[in-house]
Amino acid sequence: MSGxxxxxxxxxxxxxxxxxAVVAPVRISFWGGFDPTSGTIIEHEHPLSGxxxxxxxxxxxxxxxxxxxxxxxxxxxxxxxxxxxxxxTEIDDHAVLGCLVAGIPMVVIPDFSLLDRVRTGDRxxxxxxxxxxxxxxxx
Amino acid sequence: xxxxxxxxxxxxxxxxxxxxNCMKLLxxxxxxxxxxRLVPVDQVMVSGLGVPGHLLDLAPRxxxxxxxRDLKVLMEELARHKVKCPTICHAxxxxxxxxxxxxxxxxxxxxxxDLLELAQAAGIQMLWSCVPYxxxxxxxxxxxxAYTEMSAVLYVNSVVGARSTKHGSESAVxxxxxxxxxxxGVLLDQCRRAELLIRVEVPLATPTDWGVLGYFVGAQxxxxxxxxxxxxxxxxxxxxxxxxxxxxxxxxPMFHVVGTTPEASTLEAAFGDGPQPEPVVFxxxxxxxxxxxxxxxxxxxxxxxxxxxxxxxxxxxxEVAQGLGGxxxxxxxxFVVATSYGIKAYAERLGYVRAIEQAGGHIMxxxxxxxxxxxxxxxxxxxxxxxxxxxxxxxxxxxxxxDTAGCIEAAVSGRWGR
Numbered sequence: 001m002s003g004x005x006x007x008x009x010x011x012x013x014x015x016x017x018x019x020x021a022v023v024a025p026v027r028i029s030f031w032g033g034f035d036p037t038s039g040t041i042i043e044h045e046h047p048l049s050g051x052x053x054x055x056x057x058x059x060x061x062x063x064x065x066x067x068x069x070x071x072x073x074x075x076x077x078x079x080x081x082x083x084x085x086x087x088x089t090e091i092d093d094h095a096v097l098g099c100l101v102a103g104i105p106m107v108v109i110p111d112f113s114l115l116d117r118v119r120t121g122d123r124x125x126x127x128x129x130x131x132x133x134x135x136x137x138x139x
Numbered sequence: 140x141x142x143x144x145x146x147x148x149x150x151x152x153x154x155x156x157x158x159x160n161c162m163k164l165l166x167x168x169x170x171x172x173x174x175x176r177l178v179p180v181d182q183v184m185v186s187g188l189g190v191p192g193h194l195l196d197l198a199p200r201x202x203x204x205x206x207x208r209d210l211k212v213l214m215e216e217l218a219r220h221k222v223k224c225p226t227i228c229h230a231x232x233x234x235x236x237x238x239x240x241x242x243x244x245x246x247x248x249x250x251x252x253d254l255l256e257l258a259q260a261a262g263i264q265m266l267w268s269c270v271p272y273x274x275x276x277x278x279x280x281x282x283x284x285a286y287t288e289m290s291a292v293l294y295v296n297s298v299v300g301a302r303s304t305k306h307g308s309e310s311a312v313x314x315x316x317x318x319x320x321x322x323x324g325v326l327l328d329q330c331r332r333a334e335l336l337i338r339v340e341v342p343l344a345t346p347t348d349w350g351v352l353g354y355f356v357g358a359q360x361x362x363x364x365x366x367x368x369x370x371x372x373x374x375x376x377x378x379x380x381x382x383x384x385x386x387x388x389x390x391x392p393m394f395h396v397v398g399t400t401p402e403a404s405t406l407e408a409a410f411g412d413g414p415q416p417e418p419v420v421f422x423x424x425x426x427x428x429x430x431x432x433x434x435x436x437x438x439x440x441x442x443x444x445x446x447x448x449x450x451x452x453x454x455x456x457x458e459v460a461q462g463l464g465g466x467x468x469x470x471x472x473x474f475v476v477a478t479s480y481g482i483k484a485y486a487e488r489l490g491y492v493r494a495i496e497q498a499g500g501h502i503m504x505x506x507x508x509x510x511x512x513x514x515x516x517x518x519x520x521x522x523x524x525x526x527x528x529x530x531x532x533x534x535x536x537x538x539x540x541x542d543t544a545g546c547i548e549a550a551v552s553g554r555w556g557r
Contacts, residue, residue: 012171027361027390032509032529042532045432062362064390066529067229067287070307071187078202090362092390093305093324096171100164101309 007117009109011131012091013099017084018136021124022056024048025115029065030072030098039081057124058083059115059133062092073098085126087133089114099128107131140169140321141176149317157216161313168310169321178322182225182278182301183315184271185263186287187308188214188254189231189505190247207250211257213312218260223318227276228258229288230450231267232511236480236504241511263315267505268479269449270379272299280401283326285314289386290379290449290525296393298378300401302326305392325392331402333366333395333409335359338418340369341426345542346455347522349373350380351429352421354524357389359419366395366409368418373399376452383449383525433527433540436518436555443516443536444468444550446543447477448507448526455543456486456502460494462547468499469553473516477503500550509533520549 024047028034033043039054048060054076063069076082085105088095089112099106105128114133118124121139126132142150150166152159165177191206231251234241238248258265266274269288272295278284280300286292287306295301304324306314314320324330337356343349356365365385373381373396385394395403403409446459459476468474476495478486483504486492492502503511508519509529518537521527522545527538539555549555 010171013167029387032533044435044531062390064357064361065289065387067186067289067292067305067307070309075202075206078205079199091172092362093168093172094307094390097164097168097307097310100167100171101307 005117005135007109007114007133009107009131009133011127011129012096012108013104013106013128015085015103015105015128016125017057017105018123018125019055019057019084021059021118021120021122022048022051022053023059023115023118023120025061025112027061027064029069030063031066031068033065034072034076036072036076036081037079039076053083054081056083057085057087057126059087059118062088062090063094063098067094069094070098070101073102073104077102077104085128087114087126107133109133140166140174142166146177146319158220158317161317164309164313165317165319165321169323172321172323174321174323176322177319178283178326179318180224180285180314180320181282182284183222183311184227184229184284184286184288184291185308185311185315186229188228188258188263188265189267190233190243190251214254214257214261217263217312217316218257220316222262222315224315225264225276226262226315227264227266227271229267230269230507230510231505234503234506234511235267236483237501240475240501240503241506241513266479266481270479273375273450273452274479274481283320285311285320287311290382292392293382293386293394294378296325297395297400303392331393332364332411332413333403334363334413335365336416336418337365337367338369338420339367340420340422343371343377346374346376346380347524347540347542348426349377350384350524351426353381353384354388354528355421355425355429357385357387357391360389360391362390364391364393364395366397366403366406368397368406370396376455379449379452380523383523387525387528429524430540433524433538435531436537436539438518439555441518441520441539441549441553441555442471442473443519444472444474444546445477445508445519445521445523445526446546447475447503448521448523450507451476451478451482453482453485456482456491457489458543459547460491462544463494463498463500463551466498466551468550472550472553474500474550475503475508476500477507480504520546520555522546
């Protein structure tokens with residue numbers, strides 16, 4: 001794949017951002033599995049363990065685990081350590097609420113192949129209003 | 140989403156900005172989740188109504204103060220508008236009975252006490268527990284709820300047959316003050332069917348074994364609703380641990396246990412018209428694999444033993460007191476049983492608290508180690524897969540998962556000996 005690639009889904013939380021992508025076929029619990037003071041995924045035995053997602057467009061399946069996801073995303077946002085957008089292949093109540101209250105753009109594309117079509121390090125644009133994800137440049 | 144004239148007025152701010160913002164949040168959540176309308180809610184479990192704990196201690200100065208100020212403003216709004224249905228609150232970061240156990244400062248304890256007055260004015264029952272269903276705060280079958288704590292969401296949907304989607308602090312507060320929730324997911328009959336079949340092929344001897352089953356299945360199910368066959372009739376402590384384990388690794392709001400839970404009298408009832416998939420087997424190998432993963436110790440000397448996540452039932456507190464049987468907790472071991480304030484009151488009257496404290500143990504209320512500002516210890520023994528999972532990353536200790544009897548043995552000997 002080369003040049004611009006646009007994938008369309010549903011816009012969940014508005015906002016347009018461009019940033020580097022972190023992509024993984026995983027679920028994340030932002031309470032207990034993420035350090036909001038550094039933006040690092042801290043869950044053990046997790047493919048993203050130790051990865052810092054602050055300022056990144058985080059592309060993954062959806063949230064799981066504790067209900068504190070919205071509190072943690074708000075706190076991370078306040079500290080400047082939140083991802084700048086979430087793109088999910090499933091829609092989960094916790095992720096939706098977290099993005100709405102933290103003001104983080106969110107798109108849901110219910111197609112698992114998304115997690116292969118975008119790679120970590122790609123530069124990506126997310127439009128949370130139109131529900132699109134565009135790969136601007138490959139690593 | 141279709142809103143009534145009254146709801147539209149609220150959204151536009153006819154009753155002020157606070158209720159308008161609450162309505163915007165519920166409508167935004169509802170639109171995202173394809174809800175068609177808002178429906179009345181019968182019971183709400185809110186969370187986050189307590190002073191910040193360890194997570195904020197690492198934050199830059201000022202953030203703790205900002206968070207406390209925001210919380211006070213929120214509580215004052217709630218006191219002004221009052222909740223519209225019975226509303227209870229999830230566990231907090233401070234043990235108000237024994238603040239030293241949660242290692243916080245006096246200013247935060249005083250602030251927490253002030254919250255109780257505002258909660259009283261708002262009509263919120265500050266249970267500060269993850270198991271309201273053990274305290275009589277329990278919905279009835281078919282009631283619409285808005286719960287936060289995931290193990291309690293699982294419990295009320297699955298065991299009680301009430302209906303709650305997965306809420307966070309903000310949406311639960313909005314639901315309580317408006318008396319409404321967006322209708323989607325397990326609030327609808329057609330979204331409560333089983334989607335995944337789990338065949339249990341190993342005896343489940345203890346509540347911890349049930350918690351291990353939940354921990355295993357949560358990771359398998361994702362958002363799908365699992366249905367268990369082959370399991371024995373569970374005790375309430377078994378179901379509590381099943382919910383705790385599943386809430387840690389999973390994203391589903393509900394499960395069925397054929398022959399036990401109210402919407403699964405038979406396999407056909409659980410799956411409805413949907414297909415019955417090939418079963419996923421949970422046998423001796425799967426059971427031991429979870430125990431292996433939640434035993435990360437590099438040596439056998441232990442300095443921390445914890446029972447009570449989700450919060451211990453009165454029966455569990457009794458079993459700890461009996462299990463100690465006059466023995467003393469080993470020097471250098473911090474032994475804690477976490478429960479709710481209400482259960483502790485009974486346990487005090489019945490002599491269980493005295494028995495545990497005379498042995499050198501502690502009873503913690505309102506909170507648990509991973510929620511409290513808990514000092515790091517080296518090696519923790521616990522009977523809770525949920526606490527074992529989270530404490531590894533939040534408290535940074537090694538963990539050893541075992542049953543409650545194993546916890547008591549380790550507390551008395553100071554070693555993990557199995």
